[in-house]
Amino acid sequence: MSNKQAWVLMILVLGSIHHAWARGRQETGVIVEDPHEYYTVGISLFRGINLPGEYAYLEKSVPLLLFEQLAECTVHYFDPAQEEAYKRYMVSKGTERIDKELEEQYAQLDALLFKGTDKDEFQQKIEDTIDGLMKSKETLLNTSLDTITAIESKPILLKDYSEQQRLFPKPLVSNKVTAEENGLNLLLYGSVEEIEGFFILSLYAYSSIEDRIMVSSEFVATGDTVREKVVEFSNAVKTVVLGREWANIVIEAEPRDARIAMDGVFQGSGRVVKELLEPGEYSLTISYPGFETQEHSIRLFPKETGEFTFQLAETPVIVRSLSTYPPGADVYVASKWVGKTPLFLHDLQENTLLSLTREGYREYGISRFPDDQLEIRVRLSPAEFDWNDYIDERRDKVYGSLSLFILSLPFPLVFYNLSQEYATGFYMAAEERNTLETERMFNRTAFYYHSYVGSFFLSASLFINSIVHLVQYIETTRVE
Numbered sequence: 035m036s037n038k039q040a041w042v043l044m045i046l047v048l049g050s051i052h053h054a055w056a057r058g059r060q061e062t063g064v065i066v067e068d069p070h071e072y073y074t075v076g077i078s079l080f081r082g083i084n085l086p087g088e089y090a091y092l093e094k095s096v097p098l099l100l101f102e103q104l105a106e107c108t109v110h111y112f113d114p115a116q117e118e119a120y121k122r123y124m125v126s127k128g129t130e131r132i133d134k135e136l137e138e139q140y141a142q143l144d145a146l147l148f149k150g151t152d153k154d155e156f157q158q159k160i161e162d163t164i165d166g167l168m169k170s171k172e173t174l175l176n177t178s179l180d181t182i183t184a185i186e187s188k189p190i191l192l193k194d195y196s197e198q199q200r201l202f203p204k205p206l207v208s209n210k211v212t213a214e215e216n217g218l219n220l221l222l223y224g225s226v227e228e229i230e231g232f233f234i235l236s237l238y239a240y241s242s243i244e245d246r247i248m249v250s251s252e253f254v255a256t257g258d259t260v261r262e263k264v265v266e267f268s269n270a271v272k273t274v275v276l277g278r279e280w281a282n283i284v285i286e287a288e289p290r291d292a293r294i295a296m297d298g299v300f301q302g303s304g305r306v307v308k309e310l311l312e313p314g315e316y317s318l319t320i321s322y323p324g325f326e327t328q329e330h331s332i333r334l335f336p337k338e339t340g341e342f343t344f345q346l347a348e349t350p351v352i353v354r355s356l357s358t359y360p361p362g363a364d365v366y367v368a369s370k371w372v373g374k375t376p377l378f379l380h381d382l383q384e385n386t387l388l389s390l391t392r393e394g395y396r397e398y399g400i401s402r403f404p405d406d407q408l409e410i411r412v413r414l415s416p417a418e419f420d421w422n423d424y425i426d427e428r429r430d431k432v433y434g435s436l437s438l439f440i441l442s443l444p445f446p447l448v449f450y451n452l453s454q455e456y457a458t459g460f461y462m463a464a465e466e467r468n469t470l471e472t473e474r475m476f477n478r479t480a481f482y483y484h485s486y487v488g489s490f491f492l493s494a495s496l497f498i499n500s501i502v503h504l505v506q507y508i509e510t511t512r513v514e
Contacts, residue, residue: 072191073110076218078202083227103268111277213242281313281334292322363392428507435500442493449486
């Protein structure tokens with residue numbers, strides 16, 4: 035053996051040792067891992083028996099129809115028996131993985147026989163790795179199922195054979211081999227046989243987890259009833275795919291916009307279809323404004339579709355007249371403004387808060403509306419006068435008016451100074467006999483003089499206004 039061949043062999047051996055050492059050698063125990071992220075379901079092509087050429091399509095169309103019927107299944111639930119079976123399945127897959135790694139290590143050990151020298155160190159490492167794998171396998175086989183984490187549910191993957199082909203090939207060796215080779219938890223397969231114009235449909239569902247056929251059915255069908263029989267079989271298979279019983283429900287209500295709720299959760303309006311629900315009791319609530327609300331308790335049975343139709347009865351509309359003295363009060367129904375009195379109110383619901391407000395009067399509230407009370411009259415009570423609030427209001431007006439007066443003072447001073455400056459410019463331009471400049475200065479002087487006069491009168495008015503408010507405030511504070 036050349037040096038080059040020896041180095042290549044050494045690299046291969048070291049790589050294999052590192053891989054196995056990292057994954058296989060666990061002297062203290064083995065973590066049982068779930069080999070599948072999904073609960074995988076596959077459907078194979080059906081086997082045709084004595085099918086004439088014009089019916090050869092059934093080998094593909096029947097399983098595709100089955101695929102279509104199961105597409106709505108999304109989550110698989112494990113019952114206690116299947117959960118225990120799946121734990122055993124996980125242990126089995128773990129031992130298979132270790133056996134595969136052991137096979138690789140023995141192959142590497144055999145390869146050392148062709149190595150001339152310096153093989154003792156590598157041989158010892160491989161033997162240590164094999165020893166660790168054997169201990170891991172023994173630990174795995176002795177693992178109690180109770181110590182493995184429980185699996186309650188998994189998302190369902192309706193698996194395609196490839197990107198170009200949805201259906202798996204027909205099982206050639208056995209259904210078990212086909213399921214394991216393709217990583218399927220459930221394999222659906224079957225055959226179609228033609229006898230004197232009738233079709234014999236043999237349909238099977240094999241579970242690789244429990245290693246047994248879960249459902250098997252045989253149907254006699256004609257060309258017109260093949261679909262019906264496949265749907266019947268798919269209904270039985272859905273229980274296996276979901277891991278639990280199921281039921282469908284169709285609810286129709288009138289009027290078409292009626293709200294439909296199941297167990298207090300809104301589902302839709304008018305018509306609701308829910309599939310693959312758990313069988314059992316449900317509460318339905320059908321409601322729509324202006325109609326009487328209906329509440330029903332229903333029971334759904336396994337593998338059946340419950341159909342329910344409800345007709346809501348229209349409730350009579352009650353119109354009430356509302357008037358106040360004095361009129362013009364704002365009316366609020368459930369905090370929403372609806373107008374001023376007098377007015378008509380339509381269909382007030384029990385316990386709805388009706389509020390009446392008017393400036394200078396106390397707020398008035400009503401929450402009970404007997405059906406026979408069609409006319410509502412309310413006399414509003416004047417609000418009590420708060421003298422302290424009145425004094426505060428007068429004081430605020432004094433401060434506000436004085437503030438406006440002070441803010442206006444700069445304007446007359448500024449406009450007066452500007453008018454004087456432009457007047458000086460006007461006289462200078464007149465002495466120089468500059469007509470255009472004289473005219474421009476005159477216009478500016480007139481503009482700023484008029485602005486001065488206007489702002490002066492504005493400030494004077496604001497001063498008088500502040501004095502008036504000050505006098506009123508002083509008089510108010512003197513009243514006991």
